[in-house]
Amino acid sequence: MFEALQEQPKDKILALMQMYRDDPRMTKIDLGVGVYKNADGHTPIMRAVKTAEQQWWNREDTKTYVGLAGDPAFNDAMVDLVLSDSVMRDNVASIATPGGTGAVRQGFELIRMASSKAVIWVSDPTWPNHISILKYLGMPTRTYRYFNAQTGTVNFEGMRQDLSEAKPGDVVLLHGCCHNPTGANLTMDQWGQLVTLMQDKDLKPMIDIAYQGFGDGLDEDAAATRLVASSLPETLIAASCSKNFGIYRERTGILMAVAQGESVKMAQDNMAFLNRQNYSFPPDHGARLVTLILSDDNLRADWQAELKDVRNGMLRLRTALAGELKRLTNSDRFDFLANHRGMFSRLGLTTDQVETLRSDHAIYMVGDSRINIAGLNDDTIPVLAKAIVKVAS
Incomplete structure (x- = not known):
């Protein structure tokens, strides 16, 4: 039976994640995976979620x-x-x-x-x-x-x-x-x-x-x-x-x-x-x-406050990346990054330029130049901006 199965196309994002894990370079930057990460590259458990889990641990009485x-x-x-x-x-x-x-x-x-x-x-x-x-x-x-x-x-x-x-x-x-x-x-x-x-x-x-x-x-x-x-x-x-x-x-x-x-x-x-x-x-x-x-009013208020911090943090990263690219290029080519919303943006780079970013600069993003803004921090923004300018010039 199983010999009749055909190989399925690989998920490009999952393949990219594996390439990143296998890359020994200490300077590598992961902008491909689609999850929120803080400045330390960690996806934390939100405070309200942790509190709710503790409450439910004490209250749950069935797994039906x-x-x-x-x-x-x-x-x-x-x-x-x-x-x-x-x-x-x-x-x-x-x-x-x-x-x-x-x-x-x-x-x-x-x-x-x-x-x-x-x-x-x-x-x-x-x-x-x-x-x-x-x-x-x-x-x-x-x-x-x-x-x-x-x-x-x-x-x-x-x-x-x-x-x-x-x-x-x-x-x-x-x-x-x-x-x-x-x-x-x-x-x-x-x-x-x-x-x-x-x-x-x-x-x-x-x-x-x-x-x-x-x-x-x-x-x-x-x-x-x-x-x-x-x-x-x-x-x-x-x-x-x-x-x-x-x-x-x-x-x-x-x-x-x-x-x-x-x-x-x-x-x-x-x-x-x-x-x-x-x-x-x-x-x-x-x-x-x-x-x-x-x-729960208290849990909801704490969740909304932390969510606001997450949102504002990504907006700040967007503004910082757009500003650094503007400084390096002396143009408004990448100003759109500050106007986008959410975790992702498309840079408008070619697949060859994206591959060069990976091979020469250890910067990982999806082949269509989609980046996860949450994968950046204050230290990596200048690195990314400089590499983008180099491959795009």
Whole structure:
């Protein structure tokens, strides 16, 4: 049986991580892996998470399954965090999932069950696993222009032109904030124009919001998602707790379906069915910690304060890198870095230049020149800037 299997394409980011680990150079810099790291290169456990774990250790009295949709208190807390009062809670079906990736996968599965011929429109570029999962599921996809590599900004006109070709019922996959891999976000005015386009063409939005709180603030980062969900009759939302709570290995996420009338119950039943088919009951430990934090005023305040420090730290690194590149080049070529949000930005370098950074300077980034801003610190910013200028000149 197994001799009939074919070798699968390697995950480029995982391969890059292995190359970094194997590199003996002491000066190496890792800007490829997509996790938050502090100035010491460590991904710490947030204070509120540690406190919640200690509280739950004393209170937990069973390890039995939660429901197919996960703990209702977690679902309620996350729906409120993402959507607030932009839509009525009764109009939102939801299931807990193993991380944001699990939410994305279940969202795609739900679309395939509801409308197998719907085309999924995906930004060019997007998170590579979006494409990988859609390809594995055999779902029809098309891309829409999103990023202008020359200016480091959103190509909104190209995006509008491409989506004007979408057919009624097609699904538009959107990044709620902190676009991965580019870091370039739509303005709220552009989001408003996009909503009008989707209304006029009867397009269905699916929003992947994995970095709420990493851009401009919890409410600010959710504003676009709330606008879309409150303006269209149906919206799918995949949200992750990995980044903003720092609980990557706990695999904590949620899929929400905003709908109307009887469609809410139908969506809820089918989402629970999908959970049963894929992994039965979702994991609970991370979800329990998130629920404790969001439902306790003191824990929530401490979490939000630490999240603000994380966010401001990344914004400071962005500004510092843009400033150093401006000083070295005497141009505004890289000013866009300070305007991007989240952990990632695309530098606009060629694959050959990226390879030179790795081979000659021990600087590791994804081949499309995506860098993880959180992988930098005050000591490595000058090193990176100098190397970028050298390879790009």
